[in-house]
Every structure is written in structure tokens, then in C-alpha cells.
Amino acid sequence: MDIKDIKAIIDLMRKNSVSEFELEKQDFKIRLKRGTNGGGTPTSLEEMPVVGYQQSVLLSGGALSAQPPQLVINEVDIKSPMIGTFYRAPSPESGSYVEVGTEVTPDTVVCIIEAMKVMNEIKAEAKGVITQVMVENAKPVEFGQPLFKIRPN
């Protein structure tokens, strides 16, 4: 499910005056809630990690107001799938795979995690811009630890 699908659901909810919507399948869960008074409290939407990253989206704006709800997309984390050592470059002599500001596609390699000579090339798994590098080169990382933040586009 991507932002387009979510927007479509929100539009349907507004058209049909549905105030709550929840969908759960496998390791994916989404819950949408509309304020009942115009401009009510911001509602939140959560997405569980699907394939190596987590996305959170904030909705603001009431559904009964004339304005369509605005989507403020937060950043996405790229997480480590294993315990190991984090490397930002393919070799000590070469430049980093990505820097803050680098445009990435889902297939862009962003780093390597090494554990017992298993080299795991981590891909961005999302399209966007790197906004933060969260671990220093050659430092240990834990399972599920966020490595980078991406602003999807």
C-alpha cells in the first residue's frame, strides 16, 4: 500500500462520511480516523514495518472542512536486518555509498552490514532523499536498528 492508496481511502471516507477505517493483513496494519467536528484533533496513521522500513504519516485538517486533508509525510527509516558491523563504503579507499542529500531508488545500495564475513548489501527499499545517516562507519549495529532516514518522494 502506498500514499496514493491511502489518499484514495481518505477520499472515500470523506465522501461516504466514514469516520474510522482499519485494515490488517499479515504484517501490515493501517488505521485511519477522521475528526467529527471540523478541524478536530489531528489523527494519526501508523504503518508497521513491511520490508525493512517503517513509515509514519501524519494527517491534519478536519474531514468536514472544505479543505481536503493534508498529508505531511514523515521520514522513513532504513533498518538493519542483522547484528553486525556497519560500513558506509564498499572499501576503505572508496567513497560512501550515500550521503545526506543523495537521491535513492529502492534498489540503491546504501551500506554494508558485515557479520562473520557475511556481507549484506542493504538497499534503500524506497524512493527518496537521504536526510540522515544515523550510524558511524565501522560501528556495531543491532537487529532492527535504524541506519538512515529517507524522505520519500
Place this chain on the structure above:
Amino acid sequence: MSVDAQILHALRTSNSGSISGADLSQKLGISRAAIWSRIEELRELGYDIEASPHQGYRLLSAPDVLHADDLGWRLEENQKIGRDIRVFEQTTSTNDVIEKLARDGVKEGAVVFAEAQTAGRGRLGRTWMSPARKGLWFSVLLRPSLTPQAATQLTVASAAALRNAIESHTGLKAEIKWPNDILISGKKVAGILTELSAELDRIKYILVGVGVDVNLNPSDFPPELRTQATSLKIELGKPIVRVELAAAILRELDREYARILAGEFSAVADEWEKHCTTIGQRLVIHLGDRRICGRAESLGEDGALLLRTDHGHLERIVAGDVRIEK
């Protein structure tokens, strides 16, 4: 088994050492002319096959070339690793080739050999010297249903398998340097580089790249490597038929891989640990800019190295350059 492999097999296993064209033709169900043309092709590859009017064909010598069929028939009937073998004369790195196969959806167990690699690689961009026909340079494609976390089990399994095969095939005492280098008399003779493609909870594929220095001469190594690296030929004092060693390694890899899939990791790890001579040694480990000195105390359950640092605390090592202080 291909026609080539059947002919070679028949030549090797005939009691008198030779076999007539008529017998071969009957055995394989193809014409004598077809047999003749295959024999000619085998000769082109360097197989020295004598033909005499009375006795028939006799295999005088086999070249030290890797031939997929000649390798394949030496494996167990039902083994997974090696059911699809491809041999290249030269490639950049066998891991590059097998990665393409993996992306194309080729089944696990495929093995790619190269007689020579122009860009054989080690850890973190280092080169792996792979001169033509002197070693075994190959990569294995695996698709285990394990979590990415468990991929390190394959480091343990492949090191144990490679060590077993080398020791039993050559009779040389082989040891493991943590986590997966194979040493003979303290010098490196083989290495493994595993590359993983995974999602957060699932392995897509694993490429196990293996390099064995088989028939290299001392002059094949650059001077700075001669104190640290060796070949089986140097240690044994005579060359080794690579295809036989290759078959022995693939059989062992298959056996250890099957044990991992059957959930018998701890048994594999025990075997690995028994031959891991890094324990008890003083080590210097380089990890990025960090230098850690200490004594290898033991191995963790998952195979991590537990190092008692000079500052007295126990550090869990999963990566880095490990140097043994002599």
C-alpha cells in the same frame, strides 16, 4: 550424465583400462561415428585418449581442466549443491556471475567456476588473486529459508566443509582461522566470502564465494604474501587434480548445508570450533579506525569471537580484520 561424462566414466572404470568403440556405442546407445567425434572433442580439451584397432580407446591422462560434466558425475546422486554446474574460462568474479543467476531466479545449488578471475574479490574491496588453472575459484547459490540473522550459520558450515574436504583429500592438517579462513602450517590456503541479499525477515539468496590456492607456485604469490599465504601444492610437494578436490569440496558443502537446514547448527559449530585454532591466541583486530588487542577466549553460541581485551573486559567480535600475533 552427458555423453562426454559417460565416455570418460566408461574409460576410467573399464577393467582392462580400455574399451572398444563398439562397446562404447552399445553402452551409450549412440553410433560409433558419434563416439569418435566426441572423443575428438575431448582430445581438443586436452584429454589424452589413445585409440588402437585391437583394444579400442584408452584414457592415458586427463588434463587439469574443470569440466562441468566431469565434475558433476563425481557428486552424490541427490545432492543439491552442484546440480547445476557452469564453468567459465575467465570472468570478473564468480560472485558477479552467480549474482546475475540469482536475480534471474536460478534454483539454489547452482555453482559457477572460473578457470581465472580478473577481479576476484575478498572482504571490503580487497582483491583475490586467481591465476588461470591454478586454483578453485567458485561461487555457490543458496536460498535457505532462514532469517538474515541466521546467515552467519553458513559461514560456520562452509568453513567446516572446506576444511574437512581439504584435510581429507590431501592428508594435510588444515585449521580454521576465525571465522572462515583455512590455514595450513599457519598460512592461508583458502578463503570464503559470503554475500547476502535479504529483506528484514527473509533471505532472498546467499552467494558463497570460495577461493582455494591449489597448484600455485611460490613465485605466483607477490613477495609480501609469501609469509602469509601458501598453496596445497607447496605444502604437499606435488600438484593436485583440481576436479577431484572440487568434487570433494562440493560434497562436503552439501552435507554441512543439509545439516544447517535440518536445524543441526550446534553440531556443525562444534566441529568448526574443534578446528578453530584462533582460540587462545593473542589477536589484534582492526575495525574501521579502531584497534582492539586481546586474547581470544572462546566462541559464542552463534560463532561470534569472545575477546578478552587488554583492558580486561570481554568483547564480542563479529567483524573486522583479525591478525594473530606471533
